[in-house]
Amino acid sequence: MNKYPSICQNQLALMIAGSALMFPYSFLPVLRTGPANQDAWIVMLCSIVFIIALNAPFLILKNKFLNFDFVEMNEAILGKIGGKFVSLIYTFFAFSCYTACMLIATMYTRIYLLAETPQWIVLLFVIIPAMYIATSGAGTIARLATFIEPYILLTIFVFCVVGINNMELFNILPILKDSKPMDIVEGAFFTAARFSEILILVVFSIYLRRGHSLNKSYFRSLAVFGVSFFIIVISTILLLSSGVAKLMHAPFYVYSRQVGGEDLLQRLQVFNALAWIMGTILKLSIYSYMASFFLYKVTNFKSQKFFVYPLSLLAFVVNMLPFMQRSATLDLFKQDTTYPLFVLFIAFIVPLLLLIVYLIRQKSIKPIIDQRNQAVADAEAKHDAAVQPKPGNAPKNSGQNSNEANIPQAPPPGDSPQQA
Amino acid sequence: MIKKRLWIVVMIIIMLVATMSGRWSRQEPKNLAIGIAYLYEKTDEGIYSITAEIVHLSGTNESGAATGGQSGSLSIIRNFKGPTVSETVRDTEVKVEKVFFGSQNRVRFFSEELAREDGILDILDFFVRDHIADERPYLFVVKNEKPTDIFEADLGGSARLGEHIHHIAGKRQDTVLTTTFVNTLKFVREYYCEGMQPVISVVEAKETEAAYKTPGMEDEPKKTELVFEGLGVMKGAKLVGLLSEREAMTYTLLREDIKGAHTSIPVGEKEIGVKLSNSRPKIKTSYENGRVKINIDLKLKLSVSENETEYDVSQYRDIKILENIANNHFRKEIESTIAKIQREYKSDIFGFGMHFHVQQKHDLWESIKEEWDDKYFAEADITVKVDSKIVFSGETREKFGVNAR
Numbered sequence: 001m002n003k004y005p006s007i008c009q010n011q012l013a014l015m016i017a018g019s020a021l022m023f024p025y026s027f028l029p030v031l032r033t034g035p036a037n038q039d040a041w042i043v044m045l046c047s048i049v050f051i052i053a054l055n056a057p058f059l060i061l062k063n064k065f066l067n068f069d070f071v072e073m074n075e076a077i078l079g080k081i082g083g084k085f086v087s088l089i090y091t092f093f094a095f096s097c098y099t100a101c102m103l104i105a106t107m108y109t110r111i112y113l114l115a116e117t118p119q120w121i122v123l124l125f126v127i128i129p130a131m132y133i134a135t136s137g138a139g140t141i142a143r144l145a146t147f148i149e150p151y152i153l154l155t156i157f158v159f160c161v162v163g164i165n166n167m168e169l170f171n172i173l174p175i176l177k178d179s180k181p182m183d184i185v186e187g188a189f190f191t192a193a194r195f196s197e198i199l200i201l202v203v204f205s206i207y208l209r210r211g212h213s214l215n216k217s218y219f220r221s222l223a224v225f226g227v228s229f230f231i232i233v234i235s236t237i238l239l240l241s242s243g244v245a246k247l248m249h250a251p252f253y254v255y256s257r258q259v260g261g262e263d264l265l266q267r268l269q270v271f272n273a274l275a276w277i278m279g280t281i282l283k284l285s286i287y288s289y290m291a292s293f294f295l296y297k298v299t300n301f302k303s304q305k306f307f308v309y310p311l312s313l314l315a316f317v318v319n320m321l322p323f324m325q326r327s328a329t330l331d332l333f334k335q336d337t338t339y340p341l342f343v344l345f346i347a348f349i350v351p352l353l354l355l356i357v358y359l360i361r362q363k364s365i366k367p368i369i370d371q372r373n374q375a376v377a378d379a380e381a382k383h384d385a386a387v388q389p390k391p392g393n394a395p396k397n398s399g400q401n402s403n404e405a406n407i408p409q410a411p412p413p414g415d416s417p418q419q420a
Numbered sequence: 421m422i423k424k425r426l427w428i429v430v431m432i433i434i435m436l437v438a439t440m441s442g443r444w445s446r447q448e449p450k451n452l453a454i455g456i457a458y459l460y461e462k463t464d465e466g467i468y469s470i471t472a473e474i475v476h477l478s479g480t481n482e483s484g485a486a487t488g489g490q491s492g493s494l495s496i497i498r499n500f501k502g503p504t505v506s507e508t509v510r511d512t513e514v515k516v517e518k519v520f521f522g523s524q525n526r527v528r529f530f531s532e533e534l535a536r537e538d539g540i541l542d543i544l545d546f547f548v549r550d551h552i553a554d555e556r557p558y559l560f561v562v563k564n565e566k567p568t569d570i571f572e573a574d575l576g577g578s579a580r581l582g583e584h585i586h587h588i589a590g591k592r593q594d595t596v597l598t599t600t601f602v603n604t605l606k607f608v609r610e611y612y613c614e615g616m617q618p619v620i621s622v623v624e625a626k627e628t629e630a631a632y633k634t635p636g637m638e639d640e641p642k643k644t645e646l647v648f649e650g651l652g653v654m655k656g657a658k659l660v661g662l663l664s665e666r667e668a669m670t671y672t673l674l675r676e677d678i679k680g681a682h683t684s685i686p687v688g689e690k691e692i693g694v695k696l697s698n699s700r701p702k703i704k705t706s707y708e709n710g711r712v713k714i715n716i717d718l719k720l721k722l723s724v725s726e727n728e729t730e731y732d733v734s735q736y737r738d739i740k741i742l743e744n745i746a747n748n749h750f751r752k753e754i755e756s757t758i759a760k761i762q763r764e765y766k767s768d769i770f771g772f773g774m775h776f777h778v779q780q781k782h783d784l785w786e787s788i789k790e791e792w793d794d795k796y797f798a799e800a801d802i803t804v805k806v807d808s809k810i811v812f813s814g815e816t817r818e819k820f821g822v823n824a825r
Contacts, residue, residue: 115551129431136424144428170771171609174778240605243612247548257554258605278432 005139009212009220011146012204016221017228018149019283020197024232024252025152025276026104029194031236031246033336034187035179038172038242041233042179043187048226050192054344055218057351058198061358062205062214065369067376069206071297076368077358084298086350090199091298093346094291097196098284099315100333102126105280106319107330108250113273119325123316126281131312133285134292135305138207141285148278149224155256155275156228160235162268163259167238193340196347197221203290210380249330288312450477453518456495456582458509459529459567460543463501468508471499471568473581474516475524494579497571505546522552526586528604529560529623531567535652535659544611544657547604555605558589561652561659563624573625574643585623588648594679597672597696598665599648611657614789615773619671620652622662655767655793663757670757673718673750674701674770682725685742685749692742693726694810705776707784712800714772716754722746723812727819734817739810746808754804768797 007015023029034043065073070090075083106122114122133140176184201221205214236245236255245251256272292307301307323329333339358365457473474496498515502508510520528547530540547553562570571581578584589601602621610618625644649665663671672678678698684691701718722743724733731738761767773792777785788796 111551132427132431140424168609170613170774170778173774174782177778177782241609241612244548244605244608247612254555258556 005137005142005207006209007139007142007204007207008209009214009217011142012201012208012212012217013221013224014149015142015145015204015282015286016197016200016217017224018145018152018279019200019286020195020221020225021152021156021228021232022101022276022279022283023194024229025156025279026108026250026252027334028232028236028245028251029334029336030187030191030233031242031251032334033190034185035183036187036242036246037178038174038237039176039179039184040187040237040242041172041230042176043184043191044229044233045226046184046188047191047195048222050188051195051222054192054195054348055198057348057355058202059215059218061351061355062202064358066214067206067372068369069297070203071294073202074354076365077354077361086354087294087298089350090346091291091294093196093342094199094287094294095311095315096342098287098291098311099318100339101280101284101287102315102319103324103330104333105277105284107327108253108276111249111327112253120316120320123319126277126284127312127316129281130284130288131308133281134288134308134312137304138204138289141282141289142204142207144282144285148282152275152279153224153228155271156231159256159259159268159272160231163235163239163255166258167235168241169238171238171241172234190336190340193344193348196343197225198347199290200286203293249327288315451518452521453511453516454521454524455509456524456580457527457529457571457585458525459531459562459570460505460534460540461531461567462534462538467501467503468505469499469501470505470508471497471571472509473497473571475580495581499568505543506550506552509552520552522550523554525553525557526582527558527560527589529562529567529570530620532561532563532659532662535561535620535654539656539658541657544604544608548608555608556603558585558601558603558621559607560585560621560623561662563622563662569625569644570623570646572644573646574628575646585646589621594677595681596648597669597678597681597683599651599668600672600676601648610771613771613774615768615775615777615785615792616771617656617767617769617793618654619769620654620659621648622650622652623648651769653761653765653767653769655765660767661761661765663761666753667757667760670754671769673698673720673754674716684726685746687729687731687742687745690728691726692724692729692731694722694746695725696723697721703772703775705772705779707776707780712772712776712796714775714800714802716802716804718750718754718804718806720746720750720806720808722808722810724810724814727814730819730822732818732822733810733813743808743810746810747806750806750808751804754806755802758802758804762798762800762802766794766798768793772797772800772802 030044030047031040034040061073061077065076068076071083071087073083074086077083078086102123105126106119109122109125110117110119133144198218201214201218205217208214208217232252236251239255239258240248240251245254248254253269253272253276256269259268288308288311289304291311293304295301295307295311296304318324453472454475454477455472456475459471461469461471463469476494476496498511500508500511500513500515502512509522530543534540548555564570573581575581575584578587589603593601599621600619602619607618607620610616624647626647628643628645649668651663651668651671652659653661653663669683672681676698677700678696681696682693683696684693698718698720701716704715704717706713727733729742731742733739733742758770761769773789773796776792776796777789
């Protein structure tokens with residue numbers, strides 16, 4: 001009983017949307033890409049189409065390998081060695097994101113919030129909770145997302161409404177006059193290329209409850225992300241103007257600094273800062289979990305938890321390097337020439353190659369998938385029979401409301417048994 | 421499970437407490453020099469001279485005299501000098517035994533000389549870059565020959581200059597026609613806007629008559645009070661001219677949302693007092709034979725608050741006459757002010773260029789935008805149409821006293 005975490009489609013959607021929103025919430029790179037002008041909100045809207053296109057290979061693959069975890073899927077397609085090699089690339093990617101997010105978190109904290117606080121204290125402030133959450137498992141992360149993410153969405157919505165009086169319509173004018181179509185397309189592409197959260201779907205969807213849809217999770221997350229992203233971009237441009245907003249390291253934080261009452265309610269940006277810190281910790285815990293999960297599966301070690309600590313320590317050390325403590329390093333992540341291309345390789349190129357290999361080797365892979373699907377179906381049937389209520393003796397808890405699944409998926413994917 | 425949840429709750433509480441405290445740094449409030457008004461000048465040697473109004477917190481561990489203030493006063497005025505703004509505001513001469521805190525800053529003054537000769541571009545960079553500064557304080561050019569006079573002005577019921585101006589600007593923004601209060605964000609935003617030049621608020625400490633005089637003190641030195649009249653016309657980050665209060669009215673009518681400003685309209689030798697509100701004017705631009713044409717269509721709503729004239733503001737016939745008089749009055753004011761700015765300052769503070777940018781073809785704007793202020797705006801044919809409507813006559817009908825005796 002209760003051996004493996006189980007998450008519902010809405011939790012997964014909130015995890016993905018929450019993690020993806022941290023980029024616009026932090027430095028709103030869409031303002032500096034493509035035409036880099038008042039049409040940034042149009043660039044943002046177009047980027048959703050690109051996100052769907054770029055995520056398509058992973059989404060198709062995951063739909064084929066519903067009962068496989070990420071490493072198993074790679075091994076099924078490429079064989080043991082090839083699968084492990086690709087998984088190691090993703091380990092590096094997840095660790096890089098973990099480190100980069102940590103850098104962003106500490107930089108913004110030091111630039112905007114705690115200018116005099118040493119870097120190592122800020123790092124510990126985000127690493128310790130992220131480590132704790134990552135070791136608690138996928139279920140904890142998902143449950144945490146269900147109350148962190150609504151708060152983040154609430155701040156976005158409330159700050160937008162409170163700031164309406166200060167917005168100027170002329171800040172988005174003229175519409176589409178100063179931008180060339182190719183600039184819009186380029187901007188949309190690079191904005192979409194920063195969206196690496198499809199990996200979260202691929203990794204965590206193995207824990208989806210029975211009957212919960214992977215595709216629904218994905219499109220719901222995209223809807224939440226798209227609407228929130230749009231509100232952030234349009235509010236920021238309308239209040240700050242694109243010229244001023246792109247000058248700032250954290251335009252939405254600067255936006256939140258402008259709104260609110262004069263006397264009774266001051267410094268409302270604290271709510272924005274709080275949402276940002278919680279969202280960042282959630283994102284860190286997700287990437288920490290993914291990196292450690294990949295390592296655990298590649299090495300067949302006894303516990304995923306074990307890898308969280310050394311990876312966090314390594315991320316801490318990397319962030320303490322003098323090079324990483326310069327704000328110019330942060331600017332590297334904002335540029336279209338570095339980070340989006342890395343994400344593009346990971347979230348589009350590699351999955352596309354995997355998909356091609358899968359299509360080529362479809363005949364030999366299909367029996368493996370069928371075998372796994374059958375095993376899972378058998379396990380479910382066995383479980384259903386076991387929990388069938390005897391007449392006049394219905395169980396108090398049928399398991400439907402529990403956050404932890406009663407059925408161990410076969411063979412056990414994901415979290416280690418210690419997470420029971 | 422309960423233990424885990426407890427841990428999460430504890431962690432969230434720690435995060436809330438850490439981030440929602442009044443101060444986000446390790447400095448105790450008593451150790452802070454909370455600056456609420458700063459005056460920026462440049463000396464003859466070319467270095468910055470910054471005069472700061474610092475909140476004097478009672479109960480601190482040193483006396484007011486120790487920090488240069490007077491015992492019992494609510495603020496301390498200190499002057500600092502340095503080669504850059506960031507150094508100067510942080511008191512690198514070490515005159516104050518506290519750490520400077522800028523998040524409560526309410527107002528930034530510039531001497532007219534600094535704004536005209538050097539401009540404020542470098543200082544603006546400091547405002548948007550340094551974490552000690554932010555975008556909320558209001559910006560003013562000080563007209564006084566000796567700008568520090570503003571710190572001597574009588575503030576009536578207010579205790580501190582920075583808060584006095586902050587409250588005036590916050591509460592009177594949409595009810596005055598003779599000036600507008602420009603905060604740093606608005607200035608920076610207009611600075612970055614294509615086809616528009618920023619304006620800056622103007623303040624002057626003027627000698628006043630008996631308004632605040634103490635009874636029985638015949639030889640009391642003359643007091644000064646702050647006067648907010650007119651506007652500073654900027655071109656980029658440099659001040660190029662000052663508008664009088666009447667001229668500033670044109671700017672506020674065309675650029676601001678006025679929700680009830682009181683003004684008077686001359687009717688023969690008498691005046692009629694009105695409460696005015698506007699809606700943003702419709703501005704249409706065109707380009708013919710190398711010249712820009714701009715049509716301004718302004719609609720005003722008037723409520724009569726005082727009637728010195730013989731017109732009966734409850735009769736449509738008289739209302740129509742008064743509306744025509746009002747239309748002519750505002751049209752002439754607007755036309756003459758715009759003509760002056762075109763002729764003397766060549767700076768498009770009304771944002772006509774922005775409308776041109778929006779309404780005309782992108783290539784046309786791109787080809788003329790560099791010369792917009794000096795040539796196309798300065799030589800533009802501008803026509804103004806004002807449509808005033810007297811919507812309320814107040815609480816009475818005909819003029820008070822008519823048919824009384």
